[in-house]
Amino acid sequence: MPDPVAVADEERDEWVRQVVEQLYREYAPIAEGAPADYIPELANVEADRFAISVATTGGRQLAVGDRHHPFTIQSISKLLLYGLALETHGRDRVMQRVGVAPTGDSFNAIVLDEDDNRAPNPMVNAGAIAVTDLVVGDDLGARVEVVRALYERYLGRLPELDHEVWSSERETGNRNRAIAYLMLSRGIVDDRVEETLDLYFAQCSVLVTCDDLALIGATLANHGVHPSTGRQVVAPEVVRDMLSVALTCGMYDYAGEWVFTVGIPAKSGVGGGILGVLPGVGGLATFSPRLDEYGNSVRGVKVFEELSARFDLHLFDPDRPWRQAPPA
Numbered sequence: 001m002p003d004p005v006a007v008a009d010e011e012r013d014e015w016v017r018q019v020v021e022q023l024y025r026e027y028a029p030i031a032e033g034a035p036a037d038y039i040p041e042l043a044n045v046e047a048d049r050f051a052i053s054v055a056t057t058g059g060r061q062l063a064v065g066d067r068h069h070p071f072t073i074q075s076i077s078k079l080l081l082y083g084l085a086l087e088t089h090g091r092d093r094v095m096q097r098v099g100v101a102p103t104g105d106s107f108n109a110i111v112l113d114e115d116d117n118r119a120p121n122p123m124v125n126a127g128a129i130a131v132t133d134l135v136v137g138d139d140l141g142a143r144v145e146v147v148r149a150l151y152e153r154y155l156g157r158l159p160e161l162d163h164e165v166w167s168s169e170r171e172t173g174n175r176n177r178a179i180a181y182l183m184l185s186r187g188i189v190d191d192r193v194e195e196t197l198d199l200y201f202a203q204c205s206v207l208v209t210c211d212d213l214a215l216i217g218a219t220l221a222n223h224g225v226h227p228s229t230g231r232q233v234v235a236p237e238v239v240r241d242m243l244s245v246a247l248t249c250g251m252y253d254y255a256g257e258w259v260f261t262v263g264i265p266a267k268s269g270v271g272g273g274i275l276g277v278l279p280g281v282g283g284l285a286t287f288s289p290r291l292d293e294y295g296n297s298v299r300g301v302k303v304f305e306e307l308s309a310r311f312d313l314h315l316f317d318p319d320r321p322w323r324q325a326p327p328a
């Protein structure tokens, strides 16, 4: 195996490309798991779509498979909205409503932190809805535009929403409604609950591609500076907080196993995406809508496990070479 520190960018890219293509071929036949169907419209996605995308902080990107195929971002939005809340309101105000403790419960558990009277963490639905409640604006339309503008900074374009998925979740999202009204009864969210739920469903229905997710990852890996636009999308101290909760809570009740085996701050969504961040190095993303019992993409988890092992990507890997700059 070549020494990743000693090789030039082109050689390294070629090496990564070969491994990524090999994993794509190896995992494409996996038919375990199924697309989410608790949001009826999500059951209509093409289950066997598959993409892997890698973007570096230096602006290089490579990908295989359906890299441009749009899908709904779903829970990966929770990470970006958490960053927005921290930037807009500061840590103290956000921490009053939402803690940072991993739950070990499912992402849609109806659980609050009874002692502190707040949602457990921003990566589960309760915490995410409490965070969405913090989006400023006089009405739904204005608040949707704030969220779209946030995405524009990360994506380099204003995103489209999947309106079928949005209305499908609005019509069937009673569990999220229950969570939101429980939080209203405890004074954790304001009384515009239906509007905030609608906004939350909208932020989840934003269409992205696997390449987009890798670039978002690269931006977070690059202290919040977008590798292509050069724009400071989010402040470095906010990125630190975002990545901390991604590492401990981003994969729901699989988070412990994920940190242990993969060791990459990451966030998954029931649309089939997983976004991973290699601080100082780049973003990694997968898209495959067949989900496991935790709501994480089956092929995606396998790709991350294998890439982490092959390239020593675990944050605490003693040999983690990718952290260092290649020699001049």
Ligand code: DON
Pocket (backbone or CB within 6 Å): 073, 074, 075, 076, 107, 108, 125, 169, 176, 201, 204, 268, 269, 270, 271, 294, 295, 296
């Ligand atoms: O609120 C929901 O249930 C969905 N809009 C998002 C859930 C999600 O993506 C959880 N991910 N694994």
